[in-house]
Amino acid sequence: MVSTRLVLARTCTVFEGVLKWAPSTRAVLRPSHLLLQASCRLLSVGIVDHAKHREPSGKKVLSEKKLKRHFVDHRRVLVRGGSGGSGMSCFHSEPRKEFGGPDGGDGGNGGHIILRVDQQVKSLSSVLSQYQGFSGEDGGSKNCSGRGGATLYIQVPVGTLVKEGDKIVADLSNLGDEYVAALGGAGGKGNRFFLANDNRAPVTCTPGQPGQERVLYLELKTMAHAGMVGFPNAGKSSLLRAISNAKPAVASYPFTTLNPHVGIVHYEGHQQVAVADIPGIIRGAHQNKGLGLSFLRHIERCRFFLFVVDLTLPEPWTQVDDLKYELEKFEEGLSERSHVIIANKIDLPQARARLPQLQARLGQEAIGLSALTGENLEQLLLHLKELHDAHIEAELEQGRQPLRW
Numbered sequence: 257m258v259s260t261r262l263v264l265a266r267t268c269t270v271f272e273g274v275l276k277w278a279p280s281t282r283a284v285l286r287p288s289h290l291l292l293q294a295s296c297r298l299l300s301v302g303i304v305d306h307a308k309h310r311e312p313s314g315k316k317v318l319s320e321k322k323l324k325r326h327f328v329d330h331r332r333v334l335v336r337g338g339s340g341g342s343g344m345s346c347f348h349s350e351p352r353k354e355f356g357g358p359d360g361g362d363g364g365n366g367g368h369i370i371l372r373v374d375q376q377v378k379s380l381s382s383v384l385s386q387y388q389g390f391s392g393e394d395g396g397s398k399n400c401s402g403r404g405g406a407t408l409y410i411q412v413p414v415g416t417l418v419k420e421g422d423k424i425v426a427d428l429s430n431l432g433d434e435y436v437a438a439l440g441g442a443g444g445k446g447n448r449f450f451l452a453n454d455n456r457a458p459v460t461c462t463p464g465q466p467g468q469e470r471v472l473y474l475e476l477k478t479m480a481h482a483g484m485v486g487f488p489n490a491g492k493s494s495l496l497r498a499i500s501n502a503k504p505a506v507a508s509y510p511f512t513t514l515n516p517h518v519g520i521v522h523y524e525g526h527q528q529v530a531v532a533d534i535p536g537i538i539r540g541a542h543q544n545k546g547l548g549l550s551f552l553r554h555i556e557r558c559r560f561f562l563f564v565v566d567l568t569l570p571e572p573w574t575q576v577d578d579l580k581y582e583l584e585k586f587e588e589g590l591s592e593r594s595h596v597i598i599a600n601k602i603d604l605p606q607a608r609a610r611l612p613q614l615q616a617r618l619g620q621e622a623i624g625l626s627a628l629t630g631e632n633l634e635q636l637l638l639h640l641k642e643l644h645d646a647h648i649e650a651e652l653e654q655g656r657q658p659l660r661w
């Protein structure tokens with residue numbers, strides 16, 4: 257594990273639906289002590305650069321109600337498939353062949369509405385509240401059938417869950433996944449269709465069927481290997497900036513982060529670990545306080561967690577207990593998932609002094625680091641790799657395909 261060569265390279269950032277690619281910054285960690293030290297210096301320099309940021313000035317603290325409005329991770333969508341075109345009723349007629357028989361064509365079928373996963377789409381903000389499918393054309397004379405309505409595709413991000421009422425009807429968790437949200441109506445029949453031995457001149461034709469109508473609830477669950485869980489202001493976004501090229505906003509007011517951001521940490525052998533910066537949790541989040549359930553939904557799909565603790569606050573171990581409590585209340589067993597505890601802000605003297613106390617209270621190791629100065633980030637990156645490798649092994653053992661970025 258120590259021989260891990262660590263490369264921080266390009267990063268995919270999810271920020272308000274925009275996918276950004278940044279140029280690479282490289283840092284190398286080698287097995288020998290000397291090399292490790294040299295590399296760490298290199299890494300730290302890169303990290304400090306990343307950690308530097310300007311706090312957005314003059315930004316107002318948003319009310320809880322407004323916060324939830326900004327957070328687009330679920331949508332109610334009314335979908336109506338296209339209606340079928342009507343059948344035609346008419347008779348063939350030409351000089352010297354006055355009663356040529358019925359020749360009314362069938363109407364075209366209405367177009368379906370399909371939800372399709374698109375890698376470029378990163379939030380549900382582009383999904384509208386209503387969709388109407390394309391209608392089929394009416395049938396024509398001379399046995400001409402109407403043209404069918406085109407299929408309407410709604411692009412959704414990876415990790416979209418589709419619900420109808422309380423029932424989950426589709427889980428679009430892979431690229432290229434599709435789900436037929438609404439079927440188009442069948443086209444009507446023209447009078448030619450009703451031609452029979454006992455009825456040589458039918459005038460009957462049928463109208464097209466209306467398309468299927470459904471109300472669907474789309475929910476986006478961020479998919480990443482590691483999810484950063486912590487109270488507001490713990491330094492989650494600063495940490496993501498430091499270990500990847502993602503650029504989530506950092507500021508000293510709570511709930512700076514309103515949308516999940518995913519940063520990629522690149523390791524040797526093209527291994528990539530996706531780390532999600534998730535909006536801050538507060539006590540009572542499982543009862544929908546703060547960003548509440550909308551944020552907890554994102555945590556659910558992360559394979560392991562990084563609990564980020566703010567060491568400047570007194571009794572920091574209570575943060576870990578509270579975070580685990582909220583996760584457990586949201587979904588049983590969630591707090592038991594593999595995790596590491598990160599004690600942030602050790603660049604501040606009073607925070608550094610609390611680290612041994614925290615470790616003693618927790619009875620497990622906590623990685624003391626500073627997202628701001630880049631101190632001890634290497635230890636976190638090595639732990640991250642260990643968790644990722646363990647996850648891949650466990651998935652392969654169970655015959656499942658591990659999550660790839």
Ligand SMILES: Nc1nc2c(ncn2[C@@H]2O[C@H](COP(=O)(O)OP(=O)(O)OP(=O)(O)O)[C@@H](O)[C@H]2O)c(=O)[nH]1
Pocket residue numbers: 486487488489490491492493494495505506507508509510511512513514534535536537600601602603604625626627628629
């Ligand atoms: N001294 C010090 N300050 C830090 C460190 N990490 C973050 N901060 C500061 O803590 C404040 C909050 O940082 P963020 O990264 O925005 O915290 P967050 O956890 O993402 O907050 P939310 O998005 O609101 O949940 C900012 O003013 C940062 O500059 C650190 O290691 N040392």
Ligand SMILES: [Mg+2]
Pocket residue numbers: 492493494504505506512513533535
């Ligand atoms: Mg943040």
